[in-house]
Amino acid sequence: MSLIKQLWLAIALVTALSLGGSFIVSTLSARHYLQQELALKNMDNATSLALSLSQMPKDGVTVELQIAAQFDTGHYRLIRLTGPGGDVLVEREYGGEAAKAPHWFMALVPIETRAGIAQVQDGWHQFGTLQVETHDRYAYDSLWTSTQQLLWWFLGSGLLAGLIGTFALKRLTRPLESMVEQAEAIGNRRFITIPEPRTLEFRSVVRALNALSERIRTMLTQESQRLEQLRRQTQHDELTGLFNRSQFLNQLDAALSRHDADASGFIYALRITSLAELNRHAGRARVDETLVRLAAALRAFPLPAARLDHGRLNASEFALLAQGEGEDSLGMLDTLTAQLHALVREQLPEAELFAASAHYTAGEARGPLLASLDGALARAEQSGARHTVIADARPPLYTSADAWRTAIVKALEHGGLALHRFPVLDxxxxxxxxxxPVRLCLAGDWLNAGQFLPWAARCGQAERIDAQVLATACETLARDPACPGLSINLSTEALGHTSMRESFIATLQAHRQIARRLWVDVQESSALRHPTEFRMLCTALSALGCKVGLKHAGQDFAHIPGLHELGLDYIKISAAFIRDIDHTPGNQTLVHSLCTLAHSIGLTVIAEGVGNPGEASTLAGLGLDGMTGPGLPAAPDRTMPGSR
Known part of the structure; x- marks a missing residue:
């Protein structure tokens, strides 16, 4: 029951008790007063009339006329004159209307008065006894009127007190609403603070909640900083700050196994020849300074890609991995090569730098890709090229954006979109x-998302694909009540575009019961690029009971602003952290710390890309809640086609 209702009940109870007590006290007091007044009036009137009759002639007509005149001028119920022998000489009694007060009221509060008695003398002899009783109907009417006035007064006072109390209580409990919101936020793992209210009791509670939120926020900040420091120690080259070889190759493996719009890209590699000779002639300090500047320039060069990873493969080789690259990225590589060559020659005139690049697509094997890249670097060295040598690439499925658009639209219109199932196990x-993950049938083959989503985004078909993916997932969940849940990917375009995001939310609002079994994956890089939109999405989907989480998480998890306030449900750790984790103690420590941080804000942690039983066995002891990948015993692959 709300405080307002409790207040009204309390006021009604107090008013009833006050009215009852006041009614009893005032009624009894008024009755006592009226009884005394009526008794005095009876006595005075009897004495006065008896004196008048004593001085008058005692013939019957005169006495009767005097008594009748007195009876007619006053409010009497009875005037009776009896003789010494008890016989009634004259009697007048009121036989008109009774009091206006209800009978139940007169029965509840009876007014009993003594009659006025006086002796009528005839000289020295007693003529008779006079009995006078004033009518009590006016007393009852007066008592009833005063009681009604008292009742209305108390009802009005109670109503006024209730209205004043309601407004006062709303004003006083306004900070309570903020306290409730803060408590609910803490329950949803959002550790916010609110201003301290003026009310002393509320202030102490808010101060305690704010202290709790600040303490947890500080702890999470410190843990995030420690996690970032640990990640740099285990994954980065000590001199340049770039990824070391093993971690860069893990990043490459994770990129090749992706199935989203950022699944394609290119790898760019550069090599400084004769580094040992340079160390002897120019000195290690000068060479190290050149390498640091080279790494900084490589990292600072602006390439239009969804994600850029930079690594040092060995002492003289550096690499750049561009995931989800823009159309102009490859054209900018010659500029990058020229800038880096000029920087190295400025520091070390005798140094030579060569560069090569190779395009990759989802599902491609790492070995052949790196072999083609090495071949391109070898050709660059043999020819002495000052530009970027492009490795041989497989011909694309379609040669133009218009051809891709036509093929994608045709596939969507003819039911060529489907969802596959891969289990996530605890x-x-x-x-x-x-x-x-979504599949699209193009040129007779079912392509994974990484093979067609980049082109779909360029052709303006991402919104249509997202809408069909969500509709297919909702239909599947409605058709299969036993399914524990499906996770679908929300594209970067849908997250950053207002109308696409609102359409996605509106569809889920129309399927509220199904939404509780839907898991929405958002790429960590997308959440970093669109933090405000991601926060709005988390708020909207959490209200529908839908689970929201980060996919390919870990690299920038500690950098997401307001992580503890987003209300996330889970994270999926990128396969780049999972590859060969059974042989990488540094990544084991990092994943364990990441689980500790995520669990501290109530997130479920799932490992992506588990490739073999050794990795699964190692992950089981690091605190994860679930895992997925080709190395796990999987349920049969089940395809969920779109609406046809």
Whole structure:
């Protein structure tokens, strides 16, 4: 029951008790007063009339006329004159209307008065006894009127007190609403602070909640900083700050296994020849300074890609991995090569730098890709090229954007979109939910998302694909009540575009019951690029019961602003951290710390890309809640076609 209702009940109870007590006291007091007044009036009137009759002639007509005149001028119920022998000489009694007060009221509060008695003398002899009783109907009417006035007064006072109390209580409890919001936010793992109210009791509670939020926020900040420091120690080259070889190759493996719009890209490599000779002639300090400047220039060069990873493969080789690259990225590589060559020659005139690049697509094997890149670097060295040598690439499925658009639209119109199922298992081997990557049938083959989504985004078809993916997932969940849940990917375009995001939310609002079994994956890089939109999405989907999480997480997890206030449900750690984790103690420590940080704000942690039983066995002891990947015992692949 709300405080307002409790206040009204209290006021009604107090008013009833006050009215009852006041009614009893005032009524009894008024009755006592009226009884005394009526008794005095009876006595005075009887004495006065008896004196008048004593001085008058005692014939019957005169006495009767005097008594009748007195009776007619006053409010009497009875005037009776009896003789010494008890016989009634004259009697007048009122036989008109009774009091206006209700009978139940007169029965509840009876007014009893003594009659006025006086002796009528005839000289020295007693003529008779006079009895006078004033009518009590006016007393009852007066008492009833005063009681009604008292009742209305108390009702009006109670109503006024209730209205004043309501406004006062709303004003006093206004800070309570903020306290409730803060408590709910803490329950949803959002540790916010609110201004301290003026009310002393509320102030102490708010101060305690704010202290709790600040303490947890400080702890999370410190843990995030420690996690970032640990990541740099285990994954980065000590001199240049770039990824070391093993981690860069893990990043490449994770990029090749992606199935989203950022699944294609290119790898760019550069090599400084004769580094050992340069160390002997120019000195190690000068060479190290040149390498640091080279790494800084490589990292600072602006390439229009969804994600850029930079690594040092060995002492003299550097690499850049561009995921989801823009159309102009490859054309900018010659400019990058020229700038880096000029920087190295400025520091070390005798140095030579050569560069090469190779394009990759989702599902491609790492070995052949790196072999083609090495071949391109070898050709650059043999020819002495000052530009970027492009490795041989496989011909694309379609040669133009218009051809891609036509093929994608045709596939969508003819039911060529489908969702596949890959189980996400908990540590006991039970299915948590199914990942549902999208597939599109083009040129007779089912292509994974990484092969067609980049072109779909360029052709303006990303919104249509997102809408069909969501509709297919909702239809599947409605058709299969036993399914524990499906996870679908929300594209970067849908997250950053207002109308696409609102359409996505509106569809889920129309399927509220199904929304509770839907898991929405958002790429960590997308959340970093669109932090405000991501916060709005988390708020809207959480209200619908839908689970929201980060996919390919870990690299920038500690950098997401307001992580503890977003209300996320889970994270999926990128396969770049999982590859060969059974042989990488540094990544084991990093994943364990990441789990500790995520669990501290109530997130479920799932490992992506588990490739073999050794990785799965190692992950089981690091505190994860679930895992997925080709190295796990998987349920049969089930395809969920779109509406036809």
């Amino acid at each position: 540590m006991a081997g039970q299915v948590i939910h199914y990942e549902s």
